[in-house]
Amino acid sequence: MCSSPLFFENSLCVTCRTGLGYSRDERQIVPVDLQGRYVDATGLIWHVCRNLDLSGCTWLAPLEGGQCFSCALTRTRPNDADAAGIANFPVAERAKRYLIAELDDLGFPVIGKDAATGGDPVDGLCFDLLSSTDRNVVIGHDEGVITIDLAESDPAYRERVRGELDEPYRTMLGHFRHEVGHYFEWQLVEKAADAGLLARARELFGDETVDYQEQIDRHYADGPPAGWEERYLTMYATMHPYEDFAETWAHYLHICDTLDTAVHYGLISDERGSRSFRELVTEVWVPLSTALNAINRSMGKDDLYPFVIPAPVLDKLEFVASLRP
Incomplete structure (x- = not known):
C-alpha cells in the first residue's frame, strides 16, 4: 500500500487501487488481496463482506461469502x-x-x-x-x-x-445513537442489580416506571414544560425518563466521537485521559463546538451542534459516562 490517507468507508485506495477492508478485531483499515482476503496477525483469514455491493459495507467477514458482524x-x-x-x-x-x-x-x-x-x-x-x-x-x-x-x-x-x-x-x-441508548439503559441500569445505580438514574432522569403512553399523549397535547431548557437537552427529552436518558446517551456518543475526530486531525490536544467527563464538556467540548458552529455560520450553514448544556444535563452526561466499562 502507498501512504495515502484512508477513510472509514474506503473499500479501495484511490491512489494505488489496493483493496481495503475494516478489521473490527484490530480496529484498523487493512489491505485485502485480489480475492478479497486478509490474513490477520494470528493467521486467521478474513473476507470482504458479501454486502459490499448491496450496502457499501467495507467490514471483513469470518467466512467467504458471509456477512460481517455489523451486517449480521x-x-x-x-x-x-x-x-x-x-x-x-x-x-x-x-x-x-x-x-x-x-x-x-x-x-x-x-x-x-x-x-x-x-x-x-x-x-x-x-x-x-x-x-x-x-x-x-x-x-x-x-x-x-x-x-x-x-x-x-x-x-x-x-x-x-x-x-x-x-x-x-x-x-x-x-437515531441509531438514541435508540441504542434505550438498549444500554435496559442492560446497564435496569438489569444491573445495583439499587444505588438505579436510584441515581431515577434521581437524575425521573421514575422510568411512569406510564409511557400517558406521557407521550401529554407531551403531544401540552408540549414541553415551562423552563425545560434549564434541565433538558431537547424538548423530546422531556417526554419521559426513558427519552431523557436516550437523548443524553446520544449526546454522550456525539461528544465522544467528535472529540476523537478533532484529536485525530490535530484540532485539539488529547487530554481526555486526564480530565473528568464534566471537565471535557466544559473545558474542551463547549469551546470546540462553539468554534465549529462559527465555522458553519461562515459557510452559511446551520450550527453543527445547536444545543446548550445546562448544569443538570452535565450531571446526566457524567452519569452516562460512568457506565463505561
Missing part, C-alpha cells in the same frame, strides 16, 4: 423488489457501522441475538431496518430490537419531519 446484526432489511427501501438501505447500514465502531472504542459490549453465531437471544441486540413505502414504521427499541425507518435516509423526508417536530437536529446516526 440486521435482522430485517427491505426485500430486493423494494426499490426505495434498497436505495435508502446503505445510509442506515453506514450509520450502524459508525455506531458499532464507536461502541467498540468506548468498550461497551455489543452482542447479537443470534445464538448460532454466539449471540444472546434474550439480552442481545439486533436491528429491523424497515421501509415505510409499504407499512407504517415507528422508530424505537423493544428488548434489544431496534427498529429504524429507512425513509429517514432521504434528506428531504428527514428535513420535513425535523421541521414538523421543531427539532434542531435530526440524522440517521442520531
Whole structure:
C-alpha cells in the first residue's frame, strides 16, 4: 500500500487501487488481496463482506461469502423488489457501522441475538431496518430490537419531519445513537442489580416506571414544560425518563466521537485521559463546538451542534459516562 490517507468507508485506495477492508478485531483499515482476503496477525483469514455491493459495507467477514458482524446484526432489511427501501438501505447500514465502531472504542459490549453465531437471544441486540413505502414504521427499541425507518435516509423526508417536530437536529446516526441508548439503559441500569445505580438514574432522569403512553399523549397535547431548557437537552427529552436518558446517551456518543475526530486531525490536544467527563464538556467540548458552529455560520450553514448544556444535563452526561466499562 502507498501512504495515502484512508477513510472509514474506503473499500479501495484511490491512489494505488489496493483493496481495503475494516478489521473490527484490530480496529484498523487493512489491505485485502485480489480475492478479497486478509490474513490477520494470528493467521486467521478474513473476507470482504458479501454486502459490499448491496450496502457499501467495507467490514471483513469470518467466512467467504458471509456477512460481517455489523451486517449480521440486521435482522430485517427491505426485500430486493423494494426499490426505495434498497436505495435508502446503505445510509442506515453506514450509520450502524459508525455506531458499532464507536461502541467498540468506548468498550461497551455489543452482542447479537443470534445464538448460532454466539449471540444472546434474550439480552442481545439486533436491528429491523424497515421501509415505510409499504407499512407504517415507528422508530424505537423493544428488548434489544431496534427498529429504524429507512425513509429517514432521504434528506428531504428527514428535513420535513425535523421541521414538523421543531427539532434542531435530526440524522440517521442520531437515531441509531438514541435508540441504542434505550438498549444500554435496559442492560446497564435496569438489569444491573445495583439499587444505588438505579436510584441515581431515577434521581437524575425521573421514575422510568411512569406510564409511557400517558406521557407521550401529554407531551403531544401540552408540549414541553415551562423552563425545560434549564434541565433538558431537547424538548423530546422531556417526554419521559426513558427519552431523557436516550437523548443524553446520544449526546454522550456525539461528544465522544467528535472529540476523537478533532484529536485525530490535530484540532485539539488529547487530554481526555486526564480530565473528568464534566471537565471535557466544559473545558474542551463547549469551546470546540462553539468554534465549529462559527465555522458553519461562515459557510452559511446551520450550527453543527445547536444545543446548550445546562448544569443538570452535565450531571446526566457524567452519569452516562460512568457506565463505561
